[in-house]
Amino acid sequence: MADNATEIVTYTRDQxxxxxxxxxKLYVPAADVGPNTLPDAEAASHADSCVVLYYNxxxxxxxxxxxxxxxxKLLNKAKAVGIDGxxxxxxxxxxxxxxxxxxxxxxxEKAELRYVAxxxxxxCTVTDLYLPGDPCPIEGIDTGDDTNxxxxxxxxxxxxxxxxxxxTEVVEQADGTGLTGGHPEESDQELIDRIIERQANPPASGNxxxxxxxxxxTPNVPVHGVWTFPAIDGPGxxxxxxxxxxxxxxxx
Numbered sequence: 514m515a516d517n518a519t520e521i522v523t524y525t526r527d528q529x530x531x532x533x534x535x536x537x538k539l540y541v542p543a544a545d546v547g548p549n550t551l552p553d554a555e556a557a558s559h560a561d562s563c564v565v566l567y568y569n570x571x572x573x574x575x576x577x578x579x580x581x582x583x584x585x586k587l588l589n590k591a592k593a594v595g596i597d598g599x600x601x602x603x604x605x606x607x608x609x610x611x612x613x614x615x616x617x618x619x620x621x622e623k624a625e626l627r628y629v630a631x632x633x634x635x636x637c638t639v640t641d642l643y644l645p646g647d648p649c650p651i652e653g654i655d656t657g658d659d660t661n662x663x664x665x666x667x668x669x670x671x672x673x674x675x676x677x678x679x680x681t682e683v684v685e686q687a688d689g690t691g692l693t694g695g696h697p698e699e700s701d702q703e704l705i706d707r708i709i710e711r712q713a714n715p716p717a718s719g720n721x722x723x724x725x726x727x728x729x730x731t732p733n734v735p736v737h738g739v740w741t742f743p744a745i746d747g748p749g750x751x752x753x754x755x756x757x758x759x760x761x762x763x764x765x
Contacts, residue, residue, distance in 0.1 A: 521570055521571050523567035523570060523571060524563075524567065526560045526561065526563075526564050527560075529559070529560040529563050529564075530556045530557055530559075530560040531556075533555070533556040533559050533560065534546045534552060534553065534556045537552045537555075537556070579705060579708060579709070580705060582701075582705070583701050587701055587704060587705070590708060591704055591707075591708055594708055594711045594712055594715070595711065595715075595716070595726075596704070596707060596708060596711060599698055599699040599703075599704050600698070600699035600703070600704075600735060600736075600758075601656075601698060601699075602656035602657055602696060602697050602698045603653070603656055603694060603695060603696050603734075603735045603758075604635070604652050604653015604654060604655055604656045604657075604660045604694075604695050605652070605653045605660035605661045605662065605692035605693055605694050605695035606638075606650070606651070606652045606653070606692065606693065606694045607650075607651065607662075607683060607684060607686065607690075607691055607692035607693060608648035608649060608650055608651065608683075608684040608686075609626070609648070609649050609651055609668060609681040609682060609683055609684060610646060610647075610648060610649075610681060610682050610684055611643040611644070611645065611646065611647045611648070611649050611677065611681060612645065612677070612678035612680060612681055612682075613643060613644065613645045613676050613677050613678060614645075614676045615645065616644075616676060617642055617643050617644035617645065617647070617676055617677075618642070618643065618674045618675050618676025618677040619640070619641070619642050619643070619674060619675075619676075620637050620640070620641065620643050620649055620674050620677060621637065621640045621674065622636075622637055622638060622639060622640040623636045623637065624636060624637040624670065624671075624672070624674060625654070625670070625671040625672070626651060626668040626669060626670050626671065626681065627668065627669050627671055628662060628666065628668055629669060631659060633653065633655045633659060633660055633662075634653070634654040634655050635651045635652065635653050635654060635655075635660075635668060635692075636651060636652060636654050637649055637650070637651055638650045638651060638652050643677070648684050649681070651668075651692070653692070653695055656695060656696075656697070657695055657696070657697050658695055658696065658697060659695065660692065660695035661690075661691075661692055661693055661694070661695040662683055662691050662692045663683070663690070663691045664683050664684065664685030664686070664689070664690065664691035665682060665683060665685070665691070666682070666683040666691060666692075667680055667681070667682055667683075668680070668681050668682070668683065669681075694734075694735055694757055694758075696735045696758045703758075707729075711726075721741040721743065724739075724741050724751060724753060725739035725740075725741060725753075728753055728755050734757065735757050735758040736755050736756075736757060736758075737755070737756045737757055737758045738755060738756045739753065739754070739755040740753070740754045740755070741753050741754075742754070
């Protein structure tokens, strides 16, 4: 059975031993089941065996409870293992090709662009002097899947800097995509997966999980999986590789 906290309740070793002796006495009323008797030894041995089974039952119950958790209950479970909450929604990132006068122009960080067709907003992430044809890094101010735009999409500067044309085009990346990485808030299932991973490999004192946890907390980057390779270039060095949450199901 389970209490209000959904924790599976099992008998203690002593309770189980007592129930065993009670059942034995019911079947053999004349039997001596006192200390140091054979029934007493059998009851103790049986109780010891069941303690292991009870532990596994309780552990499985806790895992099942996690899988079915939602809302505040799930967030509380995340907090209990050191996860602050769901990963926030993110905007897509990528580059646009600058269209400008021959001498170019300075585009400041946070200069805003718009995708007029859907009313989506983006911004420049690096202040620099951009010449015609230079790639300019941008990220979504708005968030979610809609900010993932294909290569060739036309964006417009809200207030074009001096020397910069009002329109610009999304650059095609090596994998054929354009702006990627836009993602809604982390789903319940994604958070459950993170909780299970953290329980299996908790971060502590600079271990691999500690490095991986730091990478997952990188602001504005929808990190999904992280792997570490200790001593990759000799003692005291570590390589870190990570993937980002995909924009589409089964995406890479």
